[in-house]
Amino acid sequence: SQTIHQWPATLVQPVGSPLSLECTVEGTSNPNLYWYRQAAGRGLQLLFYSVGIGQISSEVPQNLSASRPQDRQFILSSKKLLLSDSGFYLCAHDSGSGGNTIYFGEGSWLTVV
């Protein structure tokens, strides 16, 4: 079965500091990978998705970037965090069969202070 790991689970970062969130998927090859953000009291917003190594599509203009250095690794980064970057960040993968169902990791809570 497929499993998805995210870390760190929680972090508190000062404004202007860099960010790196990591996600790895096990039990599948060539998955489509996604980064979503969930702000307090709001639904999930798609930030980035990737259909393969080095292939990144951005859904919204923002202060963040994503990279996919390996088939099952997806990284979310920022060079300088803003207060508005605070939120719950979720990595996800799809079923790989062409369907639209996605499966989430446990998430990373980011508080920018």
Add this chain to the structure above:
Amino acid sequence: QKEVEQDPGPLSVPEGAIVSLNCTYSNSAFQYFMWYRQYSRKGPELLMYTYSSGNKEDGRFTAQVDKSSKYISLFIRDSQPSDSATYLCAMGAGGTSYGKLTFGQGTILTVHP
């Protein structure tokens, strides 16, 4: 107008009650419909997935889709305290949209003993 509108709740029901959760949408391109359950500070987990109008049952859960009215529902029978969570509806357009889902804001459900 948001693409997906979800009754925000919160809902508070006694154990054993039937719960109805609802979402409406405006984008006719949506062809796939999902319900996710999210416990506090955890990633969402997939509950139900359907792509056709009508009802789909899984244990105590029934997902209902009415594409003509652009309306979806999730019914929970014999609700339990363990059902207390935030419920998110999600929709996808299929094809090359992959797992690019549009989510509702979520409904907070509390089932009290």
